[in-house]
Amino acid sequence: MSTLNIAVVVGSIRKDSYNRQFAEALARQFPAGVTATFIRIDDLPLYCQDDDANPPAPAVARLRQEIKAADGVLFVTPEYNRSMPGVLKNAIDHASRPWGQSVWAGKPAGVVGVSVGAAGTAMAQQHLRNVLSYLAMPQLGQPEMFIQWKDGLVEGGRIGAASQAFVQKFVDAFVGWVRRQAG
Amino acid sequence: MKPLRIAVVVGSIRQDSYSRRFAQALARLAPDDVKFDFIRIDDLPHYNQDHDGHDAPETQRLKRAIEAADGVLFVTPEYSRSIPGVLKNALDLGARPYGQSRWAGKPAAAVGVSPGAMAGSMAVQHLRNVLAAMDMRTLAGPEMYIHWQDGLVDAEGRVGEGSRAFAQRFMDTFIDWVRRFA
Numbered sequence: 618m619s620t621l622n623i624a625v626v627v628g629s630i631r632k633d634s635y636n637r638q639f640a641e642a643l644a645r646q647f648p649a650g651v652t653a654t655f656i657r658i659d660d661l662p663l664y665c666q667d668d669d670a671n672p673p674a675p676a677v678a679r680l681r682q683e684i685k686a687a688d689g690v691l692f693v694t695p696e697y698n699r700s701m702p703g704v705l706k707n708a709i710d711h712a713s714r715p716w717g718q719s720v721w722a723g724k725p726a727g728v729v730g731v732s733v734g735a736a737g738t739a740m741a742q743q744h745l746r747n748v749l750s751y752l753a754m755p756q757l758g759q760p761e762m763f764i765q766w767k768d769g770l771v772e773g774g775r776i777g778a779a780s781q782a783f784v785q786k787f788v789d790a791f792v793g794w795v796r797r798q799a800g
Numbered sequence: 801m802k803p804l805r806i807a808v809v810v811g812s813i814r815q816d817s818y819s820r821r822f823a824q825a826l827a828r829l830a831p832d833d834v835k836f837d838f839i840r841i842d843d844l845p846h847y848n849q850d851h852d853g854h855d856a857p858e859t860q861r862l863k864r865a866i867e868a869a870d871g872v873l874f875v876t877p878e879y880s881r882s883i884p885g886v887l888k889n890a891l892d893l894g895a896r897p898y899g900q901s902r903w904a905g906k907p908a909a910a911v912g913v914s915p916g917a918m919a920g921s922m923a924v925q926h927l928r929n930v931l932a933a934m935d936m937r938t939l940a941g942p943e944m945y946i947h948w949q950d951g952l953v954d955a956e957g958r959v960g961e962g963s964r965a966f967a968q969r970f971m972d973t974f975i976d977w978v979r980r981f982a
Contacts, residue, residue, distance in 0.1 A: 666814040699933035707885025751881040
């Protein structure tokens, strides 16, 4: 089977982000031949349509290139005020433009999120799915991943023993989804 | 009556933004004792929880502007069927640290502007979810999904004649709503 490159877009930029910790641990459960490229979003300028008329800033060019090179995209998002963080939507805005040149189009996607609350980012994911749908990204429906952060979820950089099978089920479904779209 | 201060948050930062032009035209429909403060959001840092309690000067400016307002008028375009990231970022910044949201309790209204026929409706739908989460008292109606076309705002920056009564009704209702909380 050919190798797959998954772009992992974590919606929080804080240093000890639970979403980043979870994403890194989840990526370690990718099968052989599937690599994770963590996409940086904290150094992007705020998207302004006027900038579309000029060559992109280096960070924006990098973002677009990394998404373009990916076979699939995994979004790992916290929930800020019952939606996705602005910093995440800003990255999505950049890679969706200039108009007609969205690098998201056609890329298969998965959506997961981690929260300290029980709702586990469900509402942020709902909004994100609306956006990804418009961007023509075929999304994995199930398994849903509304993750409540608890001690032991990630241990030593790996998914804790009690959650490994659950996470593997998602990983297998997501990788299978990406392979199917890659054709 | 007490003079009112309305903070206006325009969701686009491009120079010829339709949302801004419409917001400016709307502001002209208010009585003289209502002042509008267009809040700048294009130079804000990305919200990062690590910086809670250590606000950049631009973030402090944002928070002061919200605090000074009796009500907030949001006028937003639609980017990929939601609000722009730059707008959500300003919302995120004003809402934190946890328990110190500047937005909470303030009356608000949400207007969508788009050159497309969907008229920003889906951006407004998402925005309403966020404003509710932030405990803002958002005006229900009239709904304002604005299909930007030539003549909507005239050469002098006023709402065009064909839409003036509709826009006036919204502005009157919004001002009345804000006064109830002032």
